[in-house]
Amino acid sequence: xxxxxxxxxxxxxxxxxxxxxxxxxxxxxxxxxxxxxxxxxxxxxxxxxxxxxxxxxxxxxxxxxxxxxxxxxxxxxxxxxxxxxxxxxxxxxxxxxxxxxxxxxxxxxxxxxxxxxxxxxxxxxxxxxxxxxxxxxxxxxxxxxxxxxxxxxxxxxxxxxxxxxxxxxxxxxxxxxxxxxxxxxxxxxxxxxxxxxxxxxxxxxxxxxxxxxxxxxxxxxxxxxxxxxxxxxxx
Amino acid sequence: xxxxxxxxxxxxxxxxxxxxxxxxxxxxxxxxxxxxxxxxxxxxxxxxxxxxxxxxxxxxxxxxxxxxxxxxxxxxxxxxxxxxxxxxxxxxxxxxxxxxxxxxxxxxxxxxxxxxxxxxxxxxxxxxxxxxxxxxxxxx
Numbered sequence: 001x002x003x004x005x006x007x008x009x010x011x012x013x014x015x016x017x018x019x020x021x022x023x024x025x026x027x028x029x030x031x032x033x034x035x036x037x038x039x040x041x042x043x044x045x046x047x048x049x050x051x052x053x054x055x056x057x058x059x060x061x062x063x064x065x066x067x068x069x070x071x072x073x074x075x076x077x078x079x080x081x082x083x084x085x086x087x088x089x090x091x092x093x094x095x096x097x098x099x100x101x102x103x104x105x106x107x108x109x110x111x112x113x114x115x116x117x118x119x120x121x122x123x124x125x126x127x128x129x130x131x132x133x134x135x136x137x138x139x140x141x142x143x144x145x146x147x148x149x150x151x152x153x154x155x156x157x158x159x160x161x162x163x164x165x166x167x168x169x170x171x172x173x174x175x176x177x178x179x180x181x182x183x184x185x186x187x188x189x190x191x192x193x194x195x196x197x198x199x200x201x202x203x204x205x206x207x208x209x210x211x212x213x214x215x216x217x218x219x220x221x222x223x224x225x226x227x228x229x230x231x232x233x234x235x
Numbered sequence: 236x237x238x239x240x241x242x243x244x245x246x247x248x249x250x251x252x253x254x255x256x257x258x259x260x261x262x263x264x265x266x267x268x269x270x271x272x273x274x275x276x277x278x279x280x281x282x283x284x285x286x287x288x289x290x291x292x293x294x295x296x297x298x299x300x301x302x303x304x305x306x307x308x309x310x311x312x313x314x315x316x317x318x319x320x321x322x323x324x325x326x327x328x329x330x331x332x333x334x335x336x337x338x339x340x341x342x343x344x345x346x347x348x349x350x351x352x353x354x355x356x357x358x359x360x361x362x363x364x365x366x367x368x369x370x371x372x373x374x375x
Contacts, residue, residue: 055372058372059369059372062292062368064292064368064369065369088291088294088295088296089294090294091292091293091294092293092294092295093294095294097292097293097371099289099371099372100372103285103286103289103371105286105289116290116293117293117294117295120290120293120294120295120299121294176372
């Protein structure tokens with residue numbers, strides 16, 4: 001087992017997921033009756049054109065967006081049945097997210113950025129600092145621990161973001177276009193790191209257009225362009 | 236027959252208008268202080284909308300984000316009150332007349348400043364609560 005593996009084994013099951021929203025005055029349905037089954041330890045790659053619902057699906061898996069229909073179950077938790085406070089607690093305890101734009105807090109150092117989710121979860125500062133230092137060492141950035149995001153390259157920032165997503169040993173890691181803003185040299189380091197995240201007990205779901213990420217293997221899911229919902233009967 | 240109290244009131248009568256004007260000015264300046272603290276915090280909250288979205292996406296309660304803004308407002312207002320006390324002492328020494336500072340003023344100033352800070356943090360707090368964690372996704 002990888003030394004970054006979470007403690008709890010969980011399967012991810014998505015059944016009949018439908019998401020609707022209104023954009024530009026038109027109702028859109030980026031996901032309709034979407035199904036997915038990913039056992040613990042699997043790597044799911046979401047591929048498809050822009051607007052096909054990849055980020056929407058990640059938002060639903062993170063319990064940020066509530067679907068119009070269907071269900072998401074992770075382990076023994078039915079995510080779509082959670083109330084607002086439970087969804088916040090679920091994200092805090094279960095989900096790690098790697099964002100396309102890194103989204104590190106510019107005024108905080110690499111260590112402080114990794115510590116932030118731990119402090120928000122009530123972990124003591126000394127323990128949070130120890131775990132952040134350990135994670136930064138794992139992503140090969142121990143020597144950049146005191147640097148702020150503006151002083152690091154894109155690849156280094158994304159590795160800090162990956163360390164932040166893993167700091168709780170979360171069993172569900174979501175990555176939204178993790179290589180989109182990296183040059184080809186930086187991409188290699190991030191790809192190695194992502195490949196190392198695939199571990200028993202963890203489900204890694206990554207949305208990407210990047211063929212190099214798709215080449216890592218895993219369960220590929222192709223999403224189609226968003227469709228307008230069917231008109232109500234009689235119209 | 237003029238009593239000492241009557242003499243004192245008579246002496247203070249020409250100052251009544253000036254005292255009323257200064258009291259109104261002081262009230263106005265507190266309102267301005269609340270507006271300035273509020274503006275600073277609101278702009279700060281606007282600039283950090285993406286950070287708030289990220290923290291919410293990681294499962295931070297909106298209440299915790301609001302708490303940090305309120306603490307920030309208290310610190311800002313408290314430091315301003317401290318600076319005001321220091322400056323007033325300095326300027327009083329340079330003023331060509333005796334200026335007294337009643338002790339109740341020194342106690343009231345930080346308390347009013349904290350209330351102003353709390354009031355000023357409302358707009359920023361509303362902004363932090365309104366941020367959608369889904370906005371953390373997507374490009375820069």
